[in-house]
Amino acid sequence: MTAHRCMSVAWALMLLAGLALSTLSCAGEQEQTGKIGVTVTVPPQAEFVESVGGEMVEVAVMVPPGADPHTYAATPSQLAALSRSRMYAKVGTPIEFELTYMDKIAAVNEAMLVVDCSKGMELDDPDSEAAGMEPHIWTSPLNAKVMVRNICDGLVQVDPANRVYYEQNRDNYLQRLDALGSETRDELAGVRERAFIVYHPAWGYLARDYDLEQISIEVEGKEPSAQDISRIIEEARARSIRVVFASPQFDPRMPQVVAHEIGGTVEFIDDLAPNYIDNMRAVVNKLAQAMK
Numbered sequence: 627m628t629a630h631r632c633m634s635v636a637w638a639l640m641l642l643a644g645l646a647l648s649t650l651s652c653a654g655e656q657e658q659t660g661k662i663g664v665t666v667t668v669p670p671q672a673e674f675v676e677s678v679g680g681e682m683v684e685v686a687v688m689v690p691p692g693a694d695p696h697t698y699a700a701t702p703s704q705l706a707a708l709s710r711s712r713m714y715a716k717v718g719t720p721i722e723f724e725l726t727y728m729d730k731i732a733a734v735n736e737a738m739l740v741v742d743c744s745k746g747m748e749l750d751d752p753d754s755e756a757a758g759m760e761p762h763i764w765t766s767p768l769n770a771k772v773m774v775r776n777i778c779d780g781l782v783q784v785d786p787a788n789r790v791y792y793e794q795n796r797d798n799y800l801q802r803l804d805a806l807g808s809e810t811r812d813e814l815a816g817v818r819e820r821a822f823i824v825y826h827p828a829w830g831y832l833a834r835d836y837d838l839e840q841i842s843i844e845v846e847g848k849e850p851s852a853q854d855i856s857r858i859i860e861e862a863r864a865r866s867i868r869v870v871f872a873s874p875q876f877d878p879r880m881p882q883v884v885a886h887e888i889g890g891t892v893e894f895i896d897d898l899a900p901n902y903i904d905n906m907r908a909v910v911n912k913l914a915q916a917m918k
Contacts, residue, residue, distance in 0.1 A: 662785055663711040665731075667724060668695055669900035670764045671715055671743065671773070677799040678778045678792055682785065686711065688723065688731075691900055694875040695723040696847065700730075708734045712784050715777050718744030719761035741780035743773040750830060760830035765897050767807040767906065768835050771800055806903055810836055810910045817917035823862060824871040825881045828897040838913070843870075843880055855884065862888045869916035871895050 661684040664675050672685045679685075688704060689695045700723075708714070708731060716724055732740055747769055750760045763769045778796040782789045810832075820838050822829075827842035843850050843858060850858070861867075868890035872881040878892060885892045893912050899905035 662713065662781070664713045664715065664781075665708055665711040666715045667717050667721070668764070669898055670770075670902045670905075671717070671777075672900055673902040674743075674770065674774050674777050674799070675715060675781075677802075678774060678795045679781055680791065680795050682788055682791065683781070687900075688727075689898075691898065692874065693898075695721050695898070698723055700727050705730065705734055708738065711735060711738050713739045713741060713780050715741045715743055715773075715780065717761065717763065718742035719749065719763055720759055721761035739780055739784055741776055743776050745772075745776050747772045750834065760827070762828040762897055763831055764902070765829050765906075766831035766835045767803050767810060769831050770902065771803050774799055774803065802903060806906060809907065813910055813914045814838065814917075817914055819865055819867060819917045821865055821867065822869070822871060822913055822916060823858065823867055823884065824873075824895075825878075826873045826876050828873065829895075832909075841867075843884060844876075849880070858884060859887045862890070867916075869893050871912070871916075873897065 662679065662682055663686070664679065664683050665686045665688060666672055666675060667687075668689050669687050669691050672687050675683055675685045686704075686707060688700060689698045705727075714731060716728060718724075728740075732738070744763055747763060749763070764773060774796060778792050781792045785792075814836055821841055822833075822838065823841045823843065825843045827840055827844060829838075829840050832838065833840040841858060841861065843855070845851070845854055862870075862884070868888060870881040870885040870888075870890060870892050872878045872892050872894050874894055874896050875898065878894075881892045884890075893916065895909045895912055896905060897909075
């Protein structure tokens, strides 16, 4: 056996041992806490599950804060830890992480209930020129309400004895989302310009539901061409847009180039922040200030 092959075998054995230890550790933790293990794809979903599940749940997030669900690779320990989850809440849209890993996630724990958070939701038409197939459904408070209801239904299915508890928590959180939606509509009601420029088009559903226009620098997940950049700069100048919004998960250099050309500034807004309601309030405030 060659040295290279010996090293490969040793590494594989170490990886398997790590997976086993991780699985045993996670199972032991759940036995001690007595909570229901729920795993979600992106951080905003964690607030939804925690708000409905309360003290009954323990939530794990596959794509951690600061990571990009379009490119993030799950770790072996994350996949192993799924053995303790009784429910997985997937976004349910064609977001790359789920396209890559959902089959593997389901195979790790066949007894785990998989909840589709997009069930019953009106998704953007893939042929729409305005937004295309927008996977970031959580960026609209109206969509968040649908996600929360689906999560509640899943928890009731997993733990029917606590139906009343989950449904009361759901209704309380839905009231908070209603308030967020009303605040969003009021804050955006009097803005001068309904369009905003972003690098990564994560805000299509917010734009759709609150009568805004999202102008994306990124084109179908790719860097824009020089012609694309020129078109955006011309449109921004014509509409007196002075702010370019960037996401912390992406390189800010391209937004900075556009902002420089229009004599504007770059502002950061994060569609993946874990504190959903507080973050959405901050995002809407930045949008409203930019469009005055």
